[in-house]
Amino acid sequence: xxxxxxxxxxxxxxxxxxxxxxxxxxxxxxxxxxxxxxxxxxxxxxxxxxxxxxxxxxxxxxxxxxxxxxxxxxxxxxxxxxxxxxxxxxxxxxxxxxxxxxxxxxxxxxxxxxxxxxx
Amino acid sequence: xxxxxxxxxxxxxxxxxxxxxxxxxxxxxxxxxxxxxxxxxxxxxxxxxxxxxxxxxxxxxxxxxxxxxxxxxxxxxxxxxxxxxxxxxxxxxxxxxxxxxxxxxxxxxxxxxxxxxx
Numbered sequence: 560x561x562x563x564x565x566x567x568x569x570x571x572x573x574x575x576x577x578x579x580x581x582x583x584x585x586x587x588x589x590x591x592x593x594x595x596x597x598x599x600x601x602x603x604x605x606x607x608x609x610x611x612x613x614x615x616x617x618x619x620x621x622x623x624x625x626x627x628x629x630x631x632x633x634x635x636x637x638x639x640x641x642x643x644x645x646x647x648x649x650x651x652x653x654x655x656x657x658x659x660x661x662x663x664x665x666x667x668x669x670x671x672x673x674x675x676x677x678x
Numbered sequence: 679x680x681x682x683x684x685x686x687x688x689x690x691x692x693x694x695x696x697x698x699x700x701x702x703x704x705x706x707x708x709x710x711x712x713x714x715x716x717x718x719x720x721x722x723x724x725x726x727x728x729x730x731x732x733x734x735x736x737x738x739x740x741x742x743x744x745x746x747x748x749x750x751x752x753x754x755x756x757x758x759x760x761x762x763x764x765x766x767x768x769x770x771x772x773x774x775x776x777x778x779x780x781x782x783x784x785x786x787x788x789x790x791x792x793x794x795x796x
Contacts, residue, residue: 591782602769602786603723650721656782664782665711665775669723 562586563655565670572643573678580638580673582653588633589655591664594626597650597672609636633658643677650674680705682772684787691760692795698745699755699790701770709776712746712753713784718766726768729753760794767791 562585572578582592591610595603607628608616615628625647627639636655640647654667681704691697703712714726729737729746736744741761745754757764770787 602788605783671722
């Protein structure tokens, strides 16, 4: 149990286009989902916190208009990279925290990540 | 703000031996969790072990154990009987579990690349 999927796993796009990445909790409902960015051989940096039915909370330095996050249901959050540029090329990872009673936000499950390459 | 520091960019160990990865953190909070995550070449993040700050007893999970020194703000990971499958990047992470704007957010260290040699 506790599986989080991401789609697509890899995407290549042209500069200036928009790309949508989906994060789904397959066998549990997630009140909160988190989006991270990771450069090669570096750490994960939190980009934003996504709560179902409300606006996402972005970390300092993350452009809200560039990285649009939507958490429309308890099993799906999406990250849209708008007008992508080569510097947006990175590995994007989501995590999800279940609603289940008895578990706090310290329980998080990670998706397998999405590799974005902008040409 | 919370910070997590891993001072060992790379480590190596022979199969079946023991290795310890270091982690220090800085916070003024009192309610928090500490984690070790493993990221193998597949890049899937895998929880290795976690420790609640209010618990004095060190957490253990099979071959993995931690040495949690709260006063020193140190949280090292010991891997016993190392296996080839332990080869991965290991991240120490911190999470505040009380209310506030940082609630539930993971702060990761820089990571340590561990290579297990046959």
